[in-house]
Amino acid sequence: MPELIFPGPEGRLEGRYHPQPGKPDAPIAIVLHPHPQYGGTMNNRVVYNLHYAFHKMGFTVMRFNFRGVGRSQGEFDQGVGELSDAASALDYLQAMNPNSKHCWVAGFSFGAWIGMQLLMRRPEITGFIxxxxxxxxxxxxxxxxxxxxxxxxxxxxxxxxxxxxTNTLVAKLREQKGITISHEEIDGADHFFRDDEAHMKPMIDKVQTYVRRRLTETTR
Known part of the structure; x- marks a missing residue:
């Protein structure tokens, strides 16, 4: 998987880019990692598994390190700068894939919070995890x-x-009209889905089932 360095708001950002060869119109997805000050990086297990799950579904995928993590320049900025980093990463991904018709954002923990904010800024995003x-x-x-x-x-x-x-958040979002918020719980799983077979695999399976269904609905 190609390593890449791309420009961010506070200097270079480090990422991993996984294209779909020969498919310039493949859907694109960006995956966002957990809290930088608690050990979160783009190589987090959940982020890594989400990245490959999207690629297996035919997406061109990118994940990256927020500012101050790994080889990414800058310092932690309480989520404000990290949202700008995510926007820059999406800009870069879109520039590399101008023919893509679908754009998804996936985030884990802190990355989920950033991803939901990115959703509000970027109307071209068609789905989120x-x-x-x-x-x-x-x-x-x-x-x-x-x-x-x-x-x-x-x-x-x-x-x-x-x-x-989480249930309170889901209930509040489900009050809104015009969108459908799906909610899945993995029985016995902790925050990090530490058990691969009992927790990580079922979580990824549910993500793939959901995304595939959405893709089928949009191509009918």
Whole structure:
């Protein structure tokens, strides 16, 4: 998978880019990693698995390190700068794939919060995946209204972002008309889906089932 360095708002950003050879109109997806100050990088297991899940479904995919992580320049900026990083990454991905008709954003934990904000800024995004969104730590009230349908998925044993807060977020979003918020819970999974067979695989399977269904609906 090609490593790449691309320009960000505060200097260079480091990413991984995985195209679909011979398919210039392939859908594109960007995957956002968890909190930089708690060890979050683009090589996080959930992010890595999401990246490959999208590629297996025919997407050209990109993940990257937020500012101050790995070889990305800059310093942590409380989410404000990270949202700008995500916008720059999407700009870069779109410039590399001008014929793509579908654009998705996926994020895990802190990355889910950033991804949902990106959704509000970029009307061309057609779907989202939000894994373990930390609704107990961050304000998601900016999703008023939420512009697109998507999937929120979490573990029932998540102590970092408790299920009750995720359920409240889902219920609030489902009050909005014109979109459909799907919600899946992985029984016994913690915030990080540590058990590959019991938790990570079922989570990725549900993500793929959802995305494939959405893609089928849009190509009819």
């Amino acid at each position: 939000s894994v373990s969104p930390p609704a107990n730590m961050y304000d998601f009230s900016f999703l008023a209204p939420c512009p697109n349908s998507g999937l929120i998925i979490n573990g029932t044993a998540d102590r970092v972002a408790p299920p009750k807060d």
